[in-house]
Amino acid sequence: MKQRKIINNTKRSFVVIGIITFLFAILFFRLGFLMIVRKNFLVAKAESQSSYQQTIMPKRGSILDTNGQQLAVSGDVYKLSLDLLEVHNYADTKSRKTGDKPQEIVKDIADKFADILGKDKKEVEDFMEKENDQGVYPRGLPLARKIEKNQIDKIKELRDKNSYNFVIIENDTNRYYPNNNFLAQVLGGVDLDGKGLFGLEQYYNKDLTGVPGVSISQVDRKSRDLPYSNQIYTQPVNGKDLTTTINSRIQYACEEIASKTMQSTKAESVRIIVTNPRNGEILAMVNKPDYDPNNPSKGVKDSKQFSEVTRNGVVSDAFEPGSTFKLVTMSAALQEGKVNNDYHFFDPGYALVNGQRINCWKLEGHGAENLVDLLKNSCNPGFIDLGKKVGKEKMNEYISNFGFGKLSGIDFPGETPGIVKSTDQISPVDLATISFGQTDAASMVQLIGAINTVFNDGVYTTPHFMKNLSEVDADGNRKIVSTYEEKNSRQVLSKNIANEVAGFLQDTVSTGSGKLAYVEGYGIGGKTGTAQKPKKDGKGYDDKKFIASFIGGAPYNDPKVSLLITIDSPEGEHMGGEVAAPVAHDLFQEIFKIMNIQPTVK
Template identity: 75%
Template structure:
């Protein structure tokens, strides 16, 4: 009986043991299945991250060139040095063991070595090594230095190898360089620390200039040292495309010097110039003064507001009431609609009455009897009020739109303003009168140059633009053009007959009228001056002493090579009108441009 009881107990004990073993087997089986199936991707990735080293290979940013291939912006090969701070402290622990003083000495030694090579303060580097995240863990792979030259990188590599610094990460970096300093500053723009375009052409064409990063993945040991004979995954970086612009450095240089002289002589708030080819819309020069050095964009800048102001390309981004330069649109509309003709007769008593309100001409005693051309030559406000009345607000706004006002031109540049055009239903008789001679509506310099280009180009509109082409260099060093500029906004704004008539009128305005100080014998300069009074603060009325003096024109008028617009904001002195201030600058600019490009109208 006793023996039978012991046998039963042994059998039960065996079942319990077998049950426990079976249970543990199933637990291990399901755990293994969970790790092999459910967690496979995670564990594989973790294992690879611990046994491989991945490095991004930064592409070289494309260069920006002028139309003749001269360098305007380029990138030099520099490097970024980053440290894995967790590994820095692991290294110190291994070196120092449990001796806290030796650990401290090791960290001090690391700081001193990097500070000496990089020209940094030792204490700053030591402080850098102690950076942690919110959980208190040391940061990994953070930059210690950017834009490091190759000679210093060679020293760091030598230090890394000799000291077995497995925590050092060296990556390609780029340093943007503008060889001509302030030259074309607001147009070229700039990049941030990561080489990304943040304003100007650098921003607009950032995607093309940037390129595609490459990648290098190498197997490493537990000390992050590269394993011999290991396979390497390598994808070559694709460098950015080179941007060839329409800018002609010879013309840009001349325009820069003219603007600099005006800043000294007239002490205005700003001087802005744009020069184009009226037949194609190609921008040959663009100047904003005051300017800055894009190699040191923050030099002398105290805050972000000042930075935004000094780097702003006002030729594209700012709108102002254009004044008398806008009269070219009013007269073009009146001619095209058959509301006037060359020998049409007018009389200016010195003012016009609109809905009971008196609007004075700039010449208070009036111009007396005039024909149509005289209105333009004399820049007679009452005469243009009459032309505007004949055209009517609906047709006037129709031509304003055709000429490109009230909307973006499509220029390849960020931050373009649409200007201000009052909607037809809100235009009163008084508004129509002031719009006709260049007040109420506001326009950018790009819009205005587009308008006169249409007149000089047989009535056909061309978009002002910077792009000539984008190109790349292949593996054999051969340059290949991958895309060129395509005109998308071309349209017939006015007939060729009206355009050619207007071009002739504008030539007479310079040779015999208010633009005579821009006259250049034998070159057929056509143009119109403007003196736009700026609105008083608060928007009530205008300040006759606070003006934008301007000149817009082209030459030769019957076969134009260039067109230009000069705007001088708030010039000091008694002489402040466009015919007094801007026209003489236009004369010098035309003359020096034609000398620079070797154009002589007497030689066919």
């Protein structure tokens, strides 16, 4: 009996020892798993719970005009987020001390923030009760952005006075456009995070943005900074400043004249581009109607309307240029030696092409004309003859060399390549209409590039906005880090031919169809245009919708400035020579004053 008892006790001991050994084995296995396999994860989790990382946003670079005047700047503002889980923990703890209901405490907190921020109290109260998909109060949910310093100071005072450990304050940035609608579609805009969405803000976003910094500090369980803890701090690198080629005084003159033209003609839009024809620098660019980039959504009903109002049509829209294109046909015919000053033509008022009658705008015809008369009178049948002499292959070659049918390379997003009919699809009738500015479509940027080629001794230069990018060092000294580089320069015409065409353009303004743009003594060279607009269904042309235009520069023999004006669908008079040329006259006069260009032509 005693022996059986000893055996049972021995078995029981082995069982207990076995269980203990098994438990220790599980424990050691678990410790090994945590220390070896899960080490990195647990260390990272511990650090995340004992440290607070804050992104420090860099200051977005400014956009400046050519003289350093600010066009777009960033101001230092703040972002307020709340740890909603800690808000409710705070309310529960305080409730036990004061006897107040937690809901009432949370409501009181919400109302205090609403008063400081100028927000609707009900909106902030609802914010305090937000839960994530798992039904948990989120930690670090943004309550307000773009908060000014005076407001954030009040929030800090409230936080410190009441020991609100759930308040998270971070640096933020806000974009300001000091001149409101001024240059709106060119400057573009940014989103809430300061990322460029359109315009120069988008194209140069990488340069303007900078590099964020970071601050990492040790915190206690209530997310308060621990005293004497080591803080890791990386200074943000602010964005570069973009200095543009825009001359604000010329831009202002263009804005004023475009607005007056919109009112007087009741047009759908008025657009203007002004450049330096020698180097392609864009001195001004206007799109009317426009908007205020400080509040781009004001009065906008939907995304389609928003896209319409913010789009820079000077760059993004293509249209059949009409007679302004005739300078290309004239240049090609002269450069190819198909015509010279001995050329003569008789215009009966129409041309027959493959049995199809194509009328001149002057139905009774211009009669006998020499070469310069074709341009002065804007004679369609005469240019049909020039186009036929050049031929479709060579014509398309010059069209391409002048920059049509492809991207110009302008430093701006959303550029249209335009529409150029391929050579193998050009019929004799197509060649005829192309020669006087129909069938193919071009942007205003492409057209200004073409006339600049004529004024620049036959050398093409790319229209562009960038002058340079610069940054300010720690000592406050400005340093230029890069300047604009021309990449598309090419000789399209010989200098002699280019100068000859420039002279023809001067005759066109002084005694021809562009005479209402004439300013005595300045040698303005230019060409008017009246382009029919295609019907919206794409079948034929709308006989009530026209784009009146004028393109030109001065002085024709030593050009300092070039410009292009388009007036879309003016009411009443619609001919470019009657509608656009007078606008060009007024604008030239203003620009001559601003640039201090003196009369040189007797």
